[in-house]
Amino acid sequence: MNLETSHHQALRQRIAARDARVAVVGLGYVGLPLALTAHDKGFDTTGLDLNPQRVARINQGAQVLSYLAPDRIARAVDSGRFRATQDAAALAEADIILICVPTPLTDSQDPDMRFVAAAAETVAQHLRPGQLVVLESSVWPGATTTLVQPLLEARGLRAGVDFFLGFSPEREDPGNDKFDTQNIPKVVGADDPLSLRLIEEFYRTIVTRAVPVSSTATAEAVKLVENSFRTVNIALVNELKTALDAMGVDVWEVIDAAATKPFGFMPFYPGPGIGGACIPVSPAYLAWRAADAGADTPIINLARSSNDAVPGALARRMAERLAPDDADPDQPLTGQRILLMGIAYKRDVEDTRRSPALVLLQELEKLGARVDYHDPFFPRLSEVGEYPQLAGRESVPLTAENLNRYGAVAVITDHSAPDYALVAREAAMIFDTRNVFAKKGIEVSGGRLVKL
Ligand SMILES: NC(=O)c1ccc[n+]([C@@H]2O[C@H](COP(=O)([O-])OP(=O)(O)OC[C@H]3O[C@@H](n4cnc5c(N)ncnc54)[C@H](O)[C@@H]3O)[C@@H](O)[C@H]2O)c1
Incomplete structure (x- = not known):
């Protein structure tokens, strides 16, 4: 069995057994409900955020998002399988890393990818063979492949071989009482078959339905098309x-x-x-x-x-x-x-x-x-x-x-x-x-x- 296959199989087994550890980078409107959903579905989950007040309040079980059930964060923290941290070293412990950082506009109304690049650099510092990294921030088609992947590969590990990489757009609709993270179908895309299989299997365990598409650029475009339509x-x-x-x-x-x-x-x-x-x-x-x-x-x-x-x-x-x-x-x-x-x-x-x-x-x-x-x-x-x-x-x-x-x-x-x-x-x-x-x-x- 070659290395690539053993990493892949090991992570598949850990996902199926719910003993893969999940890390979510960015605990905002998108990252926090996603982290809670991963936790609620049985995964040990760590949230990484730069904001010390947010990290402290989450660890106290405070209701930092009003539309979440009042005790949802407290219950997760009390379980011992959910925590927030500012310490990026926690990423090395994770098997699956989901990036949910902001993608605003610059003053000239162009894409501001600084948060995504900074988060990718942080992940790269702690990247180890066998991890799955998924970008969830809304980005332009091609960003995962041309911007994030080179940053992650800077220390020599290769996407699709040593680690796995994909993109899955967020469809979170804060305040919607019919649809939440768990019951909104999740589009997933990757540029190699091993990554696609892993990302699909992971999301299938935490949301109602995973919808695979043929590339990260396709998955990135799905999000922009949905919002442009609106x-x-x-x-x-x-x-x-x-x-x-x-x-x-x-x-x-x-x-x-x-x-x-x-x-x-x-x-x-x-x-x-x-x-x-x-x-x-x-x-x-x-x-x-x-x-x-x-x-x-x-x-x-x-x-x-x-x-x-x-x-x-x-x-x-x-x-x-x-x-x-x-x-x-x-x-x-x-x-x-x-x-x-x-x-x-x-x-x-x-x-x-x-x-x-x-x-x-x-x-x-x-x-x-x-x-x-x-x-x-x-x-x-x-x-x-x-x-x-x-x-x-x-x-x-x-x-x-x-x-x-x-x-x-x-x-x-x-x-x-x-x-x-x-x-x-x-x-x-x-x-x-x-x-x-x-x-x-x-x-x-x-x-x-x-x-x-
Ligand atoms: N809010 C929505 O309704 C919504 C819906 C769908 C998609 N999205 C997309 O999801 C992404 C995240 O949006 P959001 O609304 O959750 O943003 P947000 O501002 O609510 O949260 C982002 C969090 O990331 C943290 N952060 C920033 N850089 C970091 C880093 N390098 N390491 C760790 N933490 C970091 C911030 O402190 C903040 O808490 C964006 O791309 C957005 O377009 C948002």
Whole structure:
């Protein structure tokens, strides 16, 4: 039996017996649920993160992600088979290493692969024969092969021979109560058959279904295609909203009726723009790589700029409704107080990354308004990385007295917790970007509701 086969067989057996040790690099929105899932399926799991507070809180069993079951982390830690660490030496102990570090954009809106490269270098320092390394961060097609693999091979071990390498895109949807890490099918890709077999066998043990594809580049492209599809459709539906508004037709009613077609239509809903670390970012990765390969992506580019323009357009539409006739054209909202409900980028998550609400807030202030927010997930803005100037602002409690202080209340993110009936009773004017009052069957009397 040659070395290659013995490593491969040994790891296959350890996966089947659930005694392979798993390490997850990056314990964020993606890495932490993935690490917990590996643990829950019987694997000894170590999470590596650079953030000392996060590591300490996880090891204390604190609920660092609000949408996880309250005692899930504590139970995992108590089992003795789950821990977080800042010490990269733990990687040498692992049989399977999953990399889940951020892939943001640079200031010039190009892929920022520094976290992936740094994580790959860290893994390379501790790499030993027989390990399986899987990149899960959303990257451009070709990144695993051309960027990560050479870094891992720098000390002489060869992918597909001495160690195994693959890519599996994350499809985590924070806050989704129907689909979580465990029941979302997982696409897996590798550039050699031994790696593909291992990666498929591993994910089959922790998630409902593994979907093998023929290369890492294919698996990388799957993620970017999924998110670009959403980006383009969101841009389209926001355009349809504006067009149908102009005709006096309710876009939400149209979409719900269209969605009864059993084939060929998939509903997307208008909103205040796109946010999060994923949907706005992946199309930029795809467009960047396409340009590098000599291909144009005009539809994706248009969708991106169209989505980016939504918060500014909403601010102007609000100004048209609220500004007095003699308003200063540059600052038409001077003297107006507006309360934004929800500043997270989507419902029921404590995440403001690229949130359109934060852009809208600043656009409204540029137009002269005094703007406050209410968000149960953010009592205080302390870590708004993109907008340090907003740090220190505090969520306004949703009371009748407070609501009466504002000329308008705008629902930007439709968290479950707020008392929308109270808002319907008390707010002088309501801008609803999510159709939340209609969805909840709450009537707003006196023509005070504008579906923005
Ligand atoms: N958040 C989502 O909903 C989502 C969904 C699908 C895919 N993704 C993709 O998954 C990847 C991770 O996203 P996320 O939202 O979990 O990011 P995140 O910012 O929530 O978490 C990343 C974690 O990695 C840690 N980290 C960074 N560099 C490290 C290193 N070298 N070693 C160890 N730890 C390191 C950070 O401290 C942080 O805790 C990204 O590529 C993202 O595009 C995210």
